[in-house]
Amino acid sequence: MNKQQKIKHWYNIFEHQQRSDFTIIQFCRDNNINVSTFYGWRNPKLDIDSYYLGTSKLS
Template sequence: MSKNDKIQYWQRIFQQQTESKLTKAEFCKTNDLTLSTFYAWTKKLNPHSSSTKQKVVPLIFPEIKPDQPLTLALPNGYLFSFPASLAPSKLQQFLRVLSA
């Protein structure tokens, strides 16, 4: 496959993912693609895209029952679960590690 063919292939993949309304992680899993390759091609084809920039996302905490876990879903498909009793300072420490 030539370089131009690869570029056209990945541009079609990105279009299909957008049209599918699935998250990138769901789309990659459904289509037997690795998420890391998907993001690598995103960066390669559009190095100044918004996916390479950090975004501030507001955290809205609904009323949580004591036995209900707090789940953090990242855009790259990773999910982290914490006990609802986790001290906010511990969550801040975790988030600082992720942003480092």
């Protein structure tokens, strides 16, 4: 999976978690996702939203 595919994958995971009625920990457990990995990708320094939308300076 290249970087853009990973970002899209995690963007979709974040959207799915936000739509769920579960806490992040519950969501991660139910979906076999490492909680630390979830928070690492959710790190605001990564600016995943703007990257996914094509407005980030990340490459």
